[in-house]
Amino acid sequence: MAFTCVLHLLWRSFPRVQKAVVGAYSLLAALYYPFGQAYGAPNFNTLLALHATNVEESTEILTIFPWYNYLLAVFIFALGVIAVRRRIVEPSRWGKMDTLGLLFSIGIFFLQPVQNLAWGGVFKVIDTGYPAFRFVKDVVVNNNEVLDEQARMAQLAGMKDSWHVLAVKPKYHLYVVVIGESARRDALGAFGGHWDNTPFASSVNGYLFNNYIAASGSTQKSLGLTLNRVVDGKPQYQDNFVTLANRAGFQTWWFSNQGQIGEYDTAIASIAKRADEVQFLKNGDFEANKNTQDEQLLKLTEQVLSTQRTQPQLIVLHLMGSHPQACDRTKGKYTVFVQSKETSCYLYSMTQTDSLLAKLYHQLQNSGDTFSLTYFSDHGLVFKERGKEVQYLAHDDKFQQNFQVPFMVLSSDDKAHKVIKAQRSANDFLSFFSQWTGIQAAEITPRYRFISEQKAGPVYITNFQLQKVDYAHLGTDEFTVN
Structure with missing residues (x-):
């Protein structure tokens, strides 16, 4: 309402300026509207995604939004054009209502900055509550934070790790980490989902965790907090699980079906480059070649496993998994229709990942070496346009299902299919990795036995505003069966 008063006063005194403002904001609002309906106001995560996204992925994301959002x-935009094309008329005399409108606009403009000052904060004009100003501020401030984080990451990624390894006692010869993508736990039958879409995970001997919580709601932020040592909320990119394995004398491999923007441009690429051997199926960006399937990674693991090696091995596979659009992952295939084609493809993408894990597991069995495999997803997704024919899933940070992901550990000597019900957090992944691989480091002090029912305390997640939030206080977004 206050900004409407501003536009009215501009029309009275500076009509051409008002037309320019209306035109600019109409264009900006029209361009951002479909994206904003799914992801909300600009924040650190959306700006980070923008920096780590190429044209192909952007096109893919844009095609998932409902057509009526574009309408x-x-x-x-049409309303903006009409407003800009209005004929300028001679204004009437300045009246009391104009004065009241001016005072009201000024008061609202300074209301939020004054409140911040009164509550012990700092008076900043850019904190004004005007939506148009707030949008620009959110973009500029969060973009600067992303640039600062990328600069810090590039600096740390080029540094030598600071691990102090105390002991190395691996139980197995082969350790495999499979990082899934965008898989919410209740979409997998093995983890309580309504559909029997994961026959391998539902029956294999090993440990399945049905209360594992991701660190954040997007790939870069979540894995940055999961796979690196974190100090005061900031990932130390030089100290990650790959450099820890290297320091312990493991031979390390990183095979990815996600692209690399640049050598150290993303948290994941900076970790991958620390492995002894690195290969990306997509030689360019994230969507450089949409035809690459996750199962192509098995050709690379087969090559590694075909040769006997004396060193303990760490093999990392980074999947495309269930990344939106899911129908691009499954080539439009699904076995059961649930609400929309995209939702149905999403469920089938879980079956594809389950099939990959089964084949990888058999590869490891056939290698003749002792092994242990862990699989988890980076984050979950939530429903948008729920209950409609255009229902789809997207990133978010307001619901528990954004962070409820599958986690399992399968080893060559497992004798039974077991479920761990105790709550576990991805923030403790390095503690798990240390216990799992037998690599003890001075910088890692486990608080509990990860593969157990021992209580671990409350779980906190990092939202898209980089705030730590109690997971228990989040809302729910259940995967209902219609």
Whole structure:
């Protein structure tokens, strides 16, 4: 309402300026509207994704939004055009209502900065509550934070790790970490989902965790907090699970079906480059070649396993998994229709990952070496346009299902299929990795036995504003069966 008063006063005194403002904001609102309906106001995560996304992935994301969001965006822009094309008329005399409007606009403009000052904060004009100003501020401030984090990451990624290894006592010869993508736990039958879409995980001997919580709601932020040592909330990119394995004398391999923007441009690429051997199926960016399937990674693992090696081995596979659009992952295939084609493809993408894990497990069995495999997803997704024919899933940070992901550990000497019900956090992944591989480091002090029912305390997640939030206080977004 206050900004409407501003536009009215500009029309009275500076009509051409008002037209320019209306035109600019109409264009901006129209362009952002479809994206904003799914992801909300600009934040650190959306700006980080923008920096780590190429044209192909952007196109893919844009095609998932409902058509009527684009229609509304066109309508917004059309209204802006109509407003800009209005004929300028001679204004009437300045009246009391104009004065009240001016005072009201000024008061609202300074309301939030004054409140911040009164509550012990700092008076900043950019903290004004005007939506238009707030949008620009959110973009600029969060973009600067992303640039600062990328600069810090590049600096640390080029540094030598600071691990102090105390002991190395691996139980197995082969350790495999499979990092899934965008898989929410209740979409997998093995983890309580309504559909029998994961026959391998549902029956294999090993440990399945049905209360494992991801660190954040997007790939870069979540894995940055999961796979690196974290000090005061900031990932130390030089100290990650790969450099720890290297320091312990493991031979390390990183095979990815996700692209690399640049050598150290993303948290994941900076970790991958620390492995002894690295190979990306997509030689360019994230979506450089949509035809690459996760199962192609098995050709690379087969090559590694075909040769006997004396060193303990750490093999990491980074999947495309269930990344939106899921129908691009499954080539449009699904076995059961649930609400929308995209939701149905999403469920089938879990079956594809389950099939990959089964084949990888058999590869490891056939190698003749002792092995242990762990699989988890980086984060989950939530439903958008729920209950409609265009229902789809997207990133978010407001619901527990954004962070409820599968986690399992399968070893060559497992004799039974077991379920761990105790709550576990991805923030403790390095503690798990230390216990799992037998690598003890001075910088890692486990608080509990990860593969057990021992209580671990409350779980906190990092939202898209980089705030730590109690997971228990989040809302729910259940995967209901219609």
